[in-house]
Amino acid sequence: MSETALMEAVTPRVLLVDDEVGILNSLRRLLRHENFEVLTAESAEAALEILEQNPVELIISDARMPGMDGATLLAKVWEKWPKTIRILLTGFADLNTTVKAINAGRIHRYISKPWDDDDLKETVRQWLQFQTADRERQRLEKLTEQQNLELQKLNNQLEARVKARTSELEQTADMLDLAYIELKRSYETCVEVFSTLLTQRYPLTKQTNKAIIALARHIAEAFKLSELDREQLVMAAALYNVGKVGWNDTQIHKSAEVMLKTERPAYQKYPAQGESLLMALEPIQEATKLIGLHQERWDGSGFPGGLTHDAIPHMARILKIIVDFVELQCGLLMERVLSRDEALVFLRKYANRWYDPGWIERIVPYLEREAPDLLELNPNLRAMTTAQVKPGMELAHNLYAASGILLLNKGKLLSQPLIEKLCAYEGSEKARYTLFVKISEAAPREATS
Incomplete structure (x- = not known):
């Protein structure tokens, strides 16, 4: 036996x-x-x-x-x-x-x-x-051993997929000691994978994490932030919206500007909620503090604590600028989607109110020189003038007049008569509209006015 x-x-x-x-x-x-x-x-x-x-x-x-x-x-x-x-x-x-x-x-x-x-x-x-x-x-020891082996197998598969898609971490590995980089790479890539999973509930046009992570890295390098600050800023950029994970689909798709009164409390709690969810992760303790404070404003009108000026950590102030710059171009902060140039004007306008004026004077010129339009990151979207659009194209974002009036809803198919009406209205307002449209290899669909 x-x-x-x-x-x-x-x-x-x-x-x-x-x-x-x-x-x-x-x-x-x-x-x-x-x-x-x-x-x-x-x-x-x-x-x-x-x-x-x-x-x-x-x-x-x-x-x-x-x-x-x-x-x-x-x-x-x-x-x-x-x-x-x-x-x-x-x-x-x-x-x-x-x-x-x-x-x-x-x-x-x-x-x-x-x-x-x-x-x-x-x-x-x-x-x-x-x-x-x-x-x-x-039995439990054997089960634990089997589960550990399976977990290791899944982790190995995850690392293989991340390595295949991430060239930036390979460049980092060339610069640092191999043993240190292997450990660091595994941790950072897992955070980014988790960040990617968080964005899957958003429509493609509102998936912000990838752009925010990239922008955080570029700003950290451009302004020669310390290695520790760079790490924490990138970690916080990857997970800044984790506190929204419990929101329903209706709220998660809305811009902050048009949220209902009943939805505002959840919005104002999401930074603190994100910090609470991540507190148990010891290696990113400083990043979790940035996440909890990234919606504080220079004049004290932010949340969750109403902090002002130097009471807000300088890395949280930088993260606030990065997040708002991207969210303005994705329709998450305002209902009207802003172009890159419009977003930069917005940042300057709210310096000394929402944003640290010192960092605005340093970061905005950098963004004017270096930051691409976020639509360039999405090959299926284009920003066009009324003279460039064609019948059958579909609007990716709502279109507003210069006065703020909603002209067309997203998803609207453009027809020739509708394009002509827009051109006429544009002339009467003495304005120039930017239309964000979906581009695909398929032929434009038939549209009605």
């Missing part, structure tokens, strides 16, 4: 071994109402045959038997089935046999003859409970 078979036994078995049939019968009667199966053997040799065929949790053997005595039997049991509980039944005159059983058979307990019925039953129960607990421990 193998150790595996013993572990998988369902109904416990107790083997009684004694060359005296009367004693065997007496023990069988004593234990017949217990919650286990009782097997008997009239010799050590017969007991070993039973053990070869059946899993046995506990064996009780008489000390004195013709041929092989109880101590020798239990020694053999210990050698071949060490998990089986071994109890020696011995008389007062069997001291030498008892000592032998303790030394060679490593018995768990010996019981003197004549035995006390209650004591014997309780002893068997306790050791079987121990056996059950030990078997459960082994």
